[in-house]
Amino acid sequence: MEAKRIAAEKAAAYVQDNMVVGLGTGSTAYWAIEYLGKRVSEGLNIRAIATSFQSEEQARKLGIPIVQFADIEQIDITIDGADEVDEQFNLIKGGGGALLREKIVAAASKQMIVIVDESKLVGTLGKFPLPVEIVKFGFEMTMKKLGKLGCELRLRMKDNEVYLTDNGNYIVDCHFGSITEPERLHQLINLIPGVVDNGLFINMTRHVIAGYRSGNIEELV
Numbered sequence: 745m746e747a748k749r750i751a752a753e754k755a756a757a758y759v760q761d762n763m764v765v766g767l768g769t770g771s772t773a774y775w776a777i778e779y780l781g782k783r784v785s786e787g788l789n790i791r792a793i794a795t796s797f798q799s800e801e802q803a804r805k806l807g808i809p810i811v812q813f814a815d816i817e818q819i820d821i822t823i824d825g826a827d828e829v830d831e832q833f834n835l836i837k838g839g840g841g842a843l844l845r846e847k848i849v850a851a852a853s854k855q856m857i858v859i860v861d862e863s864k865l866v867g868t869l870g871k872f873p874l875p876v877e878i879v880k881f882g883f884e885m886t887m888k889k890l891g892k893l894g895c896e897l898r899l900r901m902k903d904n905e906v907y908l909t910d911n912g913n914y915i916v917d918c919h920f921g922s923i924t925e926p927e928r929l930h931q932l933i934n935l936i937p938g939v940v941d942n943g944l945f946i947n948m949t950r951h952v953i954a955g956y957r958s959g960n961i962e963e964l965v
């Protein structure tokens with residue numbers, strides 16, 4: 745927790761007055777939202793767009809003004825976590841189920857700062873199962889086609905029910921073991937009818953902040 749918190753605090757310090765800020769989702773982004781809430785209570789003037797109902801609720805409770813896409817031209821900075829980060833800053837995201845909104849927000853941002861603890865830094869992506877958001881209609885067929893890409897896959901469940909994203913879709917967690925060509929895999933997955941998007945984030949960030957259990961912080965740019 746401490747490693748995530750210190751990375752989040754460092755990232756939150758990049759936010760300046762009058763910025764539109766993208767708020768990520770997950771236990772690391774949680775800390776960034778907490779720090780931003782503290783800074784807002786001290787007078788920082790920002791507007792924010794959240795990547796999940798959960799983050800939006802947290803931000804509202806902290807007094808961070810929430811806006812919608814209709815209210816803005818673009819997002820100045822987005823701070824979000826990741827499940828894996830490789831040396832080229834390609835990411836796996838979506839462990840928390842928010843990958844679609846996270847990608848829409850990241851793609852609308854001038855810069856995305858990724859905050860992680862040291863355990864998320866990997867040489868090759870794929871040990872963490874890749875989350876893929878799919879529509880309910882025909883999900884059995886969509887899963888068959890995903891399986892043909894060479895992964896072991898599982899429909900995400902929660903409390904004995906099929907897990908639903910904030911967009912009302914399903915998530916399939918696809919275990920590839922090793923993803924040697926992330927860009928190609930990203931394209932192949934998104935070509936399957938029924939797939940909404942997948943958790944590979946390619947070339948979406950050039951700034952990663954990693955917190956270490958030792959208390960050190962590493963900024964990778």
Ligand code: 5RP
Nearest residue numbers: 770771772825838839840842
């Ligand atoms: C949610 C995400 C999260 O950023 C990712 O799962 C990392 O979560 P955490 O910070 O809790 O380790 O992509 O969809």
